[in-house]
Amino acid sequence: MNRRIKTLTWGAIPLVLLASLVSIDHIPGTNINLSVPYAAEGPGPTINTLGQVDGEDVVSISSADLDETEGNLNMTTVSVRSGMTLSQVISRWLFTDDTIVPIEQVFPPGQSTEEVEESNRTAFISSESSATIAAMNYLNIPVEVEVAEVLTDSAATGIFEPGDKLLSIDGTAISTPGDAQTIVRSKAPGDEITISYERNDAESQATITLREHPDDSSVALLGISMLSVPSSAIEVDYNLEDIGGPSAGMMFSLAVVDKLSPGALNGGKFVAGTGTIAEDGSVGPIGGIAHKVRAAEDAGAEVFLSPADNCAEAMSAKPQDMTILKVDSLSQAIDQMAAYNEGSDFQTCG
Incomplete structure (x- = not known):
C-alpha cells in the first residue's frame, strides 16, 4: 500500500507541474512570457x-x-481575448463557441497593440x-468637406485649422473626402496645389507644396484628416x-x-x-x-x-x-x- 501511495504521489508531481506551467502567463521574477500566440x-x-x-x-x-x-x-x-495561457486557450476551445485564431490575425507582425x-x-x-x-x-441633404485634424509638421501645418470647409482643389469642386484624396494622390511629392476653403464664413485660398508620405516616399501627402458634414446647420x-x-x-x-x-x-x-x-x-x-x-x-x-x-x-x-x-x-x-x-x-x- 505504501509503495502504491509513493508511486501515485511521484507520478502526480509531473502532472501538477505541467498544469501549473500551462496556467501561468510568465515566470515570476523574470521577463519570460509564457502566453501562447493565439487569440479567442x-x-x-x-x-x-x-x-x-x-x-x-x-x-x-x-x-x-x-x-x-x-x-x-x-x-x-x-470580443477578442489575447495574452492567454495554453490552458485558457484549450478551455475556450472546448467549452465556448469562440474561434481560436493566430495572434497575427489580430495584431499584425510589426505593429504594437497601441498602433493596432x-x-x-x-x-x-x-x-x-x-x-x-x-x-x-x-435623404437628399447636401454635404461639404470639413477639416477634422491637421497632422503635426505636415504640408498643411499652419495653414488649415479643424473646422475649415474645403471648397475646391486646383479649381475642381470637392464634395467628399474621397474627392480631395483622389486629387492629392494624382500628384507627386513637391507638387503645388491651390485649395479654396472657408473659415468663419470667409473664403480664402492657399497654395501648398505637398510632402512625402512617411510610409511611401512616392506618394504625396497633404497632412489633414477630413470629415463630411451636412452643409446645412x-x-x-x-x-x-x-x-x-x-x-x-x-x-x-x-x-x-x-x-x-x-x-x-x-x-x-x-x-x-x-x-x-x-x-x-x-x-x-x-x-x-x-x-x-x-x-x-x-x-x-x-x-x-x-x-x-x-x-x-x-x-x-x-x-x-x-x-x-x-x-x-x-x-x-x-x-x-x-x-x-x-x-x-x-x-x-x-
Missing part, C-alpha cells in the same frame, strides 16, 4: 444605435427636427463620416468609446436616416446588424459575423441585417428564432426592413 474571438457587446450610453445618445443629431424612433437598430461587435488600436480608431472615425454622407445622400455626432473598426457603419447610417425621416424604419421591431458603409451607400463585408449573429440572437433580435458577401458565414451560426436579411446597400437595407414589416417579398441569407 467571440460574441461581443451589442448596442442600440437609437438608444443611449452613459446618458448620451449613441447617435446625436442637433439643429434638425427629429422623428420619434421605436424599437432597436443594434450594432454588433466581436490607433488604426481601429481611425477606421471607426472614417466609418462615422461615411455613415453621415450615405445618410445625407439618401445639421450636426451629427457618434458618442461611443472603446469601439474600433468600420463595421458599425451601416447601422449608424440607418440610425441617422431613422431619426431624420418619418416613421420607424424597423417597424418598431428589434433589428440588429453589421456591415461597412461607403459614401455612396454600398454595404461591405466584415469579419466575425457568426459571433455577431449569436450576440444579436442572445440579445433578443428578431431580424439581422447581413452584408450579402457574409451570408454564408452568417448562416453558419444557425440562428433559431431570428431572420437574416441580405443587404448590399443602405437603400436595400431600408427596403428589406419595409418588406419584412409589410409581409411582402424580402431576401434572406438562407
